[in-house]
Amino acid sequence: MTTATPPATPPARPHPRTVALATTVSVTALLALVAVGTALHQPLLIPPLAASMALVAGAPDLPLAQPRSVVGGQLLSALTGFAVLLFTGPSLWGAALAGGLALGVMMAARTPHSPAAATAVIVTLQNPPFWTFLALLALASVLLVAVGLAGARATGRTYPTYWF
Numbered sequence: 001m002t003t004a005t006p007p008a009t010p011p012a013r014p015h016p017r018t019v020a021l022a023t024t025v026s027v028t029a030l031l032a033l034v035a036v037g038t039a040l041h042q043p044l045l046i047p048p049l050a051a052s053m054a055l056v057a058g059a060p061d062l063p064l065a066q067p068r069s070v071v072g073g074q075l076l077s078a079l080t081g082f083a084v085l086l087f088t089g090p091s092l093w094g095a096a097l098a099g100g101l102a103l104g105v106m107m108a109a110r111t112p113h114s115p116a117a118a119t120a121v122i123v124t125l126q127n128p129p130f131w132t133f134l135a136l137l138a139l140a141s142v143l144l145v146a147v148g149l150a151g152a153r154a155t156g157r158t159y160p161t162y163w164f
Contacts, residue, residue, distance in 0.1 A: 021151070021154075021155045025056075025057040025147060025150075025151030025155070026053045028147055029056075029057070029143065029147035029148065030045060030049075030050055030053055032147060033045045033049060033143060033144075036139070036140075037140075040136070042132070042136055044136055044139070046119070046122060048074070048116060048117075048118040048119045048122070049074075049115070049141070049144060051114075051115035051118070052070050052074065052116070052144055053144050053148070055070075055113075056070060056145065056147075056148035056159070057148060057151060060148065060152060060157055060158070061158070061161055063112055064112055064114060065148075065159075066162055066163070067145045067160050068111055068162070068164055069111045069112055070113055070144060070145055071141040071142060071145060072106075072109060072111035072113075073106045073111040073113025073115075074113065074115075074116045074119055074137055074138075074141045075134065075137060075141070076102070076105050076116070077098075077102035077105070077113075077116035077119045077120040078116075078119050078123050078133065078134060078137055079105075080098055080101050080120045081095075081102070081119065081121070081122070081123025082123055082130060084097050084098040084101065084120070085098070085124050085127060088124070089127075090125055090126065090127045091125075092125070094124045095120075095121040095125045096121075098121060098124040099117045099120050099121045099124075102116060102117045102119070102120035103117055148160075
């Protein structure tokens with residue numbers, strides 16, 4: 001005899017204060033990326049980083065939101081994109097391959113971060129300058145974690161739950 005698993009229920013509605021604070025932290029981080037990018041005359045705000053910040057601010061307890069995953073996942077995925085780029089050149093086929101392989105690389109390295117798979121796709125489609133892109137991505141990822149850390153301290157939330 002098997003017992004039926006009860007149906008999953010959606011998460012509880014967050015308190016309005018939690019929503020407001022998470023939104024404020026996220027907006028602050030993304031505006032900081034724009035400000036730093038403007039000062040450096042380099043774009044730092046790419047779509048995967050907005051998704052990364054949504055995890056850091058909105059779900060800071062998840063493994064996907066931890067600093068190890070945000071920074072490590074982004075950098076490993078970019079490196080995966082560059083590796084695929086060597087074999088395929090900039091192409092949609094290569095981008096699809098890079099996005100899928102990035103998942104495996106992140107899982108093997110214990111740095112799961114789903115938004116970073118899109119970073120591998122961007123690298124393979126756009127073929128950015130290697131060192132410049134990696135340095136800016138590292139800077140942007142660390143900045144997101146720093147704002148997430150400051151936001152957590154200001155709001156009384158715990159972030160990160162682990163570093164390494």
